[in-house]
Amino acid sequence: MPNGRIIVNCGGTSGASEVDPKSVDRKSFSDGSWVQNSTIKALSIAFPGQISWKRMPKDNGANFLALTGPMPDLDSWSTMVPEPLSANVKQWRPCEEIEA
Numbered sequence: 001m002p003n004g005r006i007i008v009n010c011g012g013t014s015g016a017s018e019v020d021p022k023s024v025d026r027k028s029f030s031d032g033s034w035v036q037n038s039t040i041k042a043l044s045i046a047f048p049g050q051i052s053w054k055r056m057p058k059d060n061g062a063n064f065l066a067l068t069g070p071m072p073d074l075d076s077w078s079t080m081v082p083e084p085l086s087a088n089v090k091q092w093r094p095c096e097e098i099e100a
């Protein structure tokens with residue numbers, strides 16, 4: 001669909017041992033945990049500069065979620081969803097490009 005987005009439940013981490021530290025620009029992400037998820041890594045390569053991510057709370061599976069498209073305006077988005085969801089909207093972070 002034109003101007004559509006894809007949101008993906010990417011599961012948990014694949015494990016730090018699968019992350020190649022030479023292929024990751026350590027300055028390009030806030031906490032680095034998204035790089036341990038192979039699905040988000042693949043999406044960030046397929047859609048360079050167009051992936052946002054967030055980690056679900058441990059009691060909700062600690063899965064990663066990915067969203068395609070430009071980083072949304074989190075303040076505006078937060079006001080459009082019901083209260084239980086509005087605080088979680090602001091947890092989305094952009095994925096910076098990594099080398100393929």
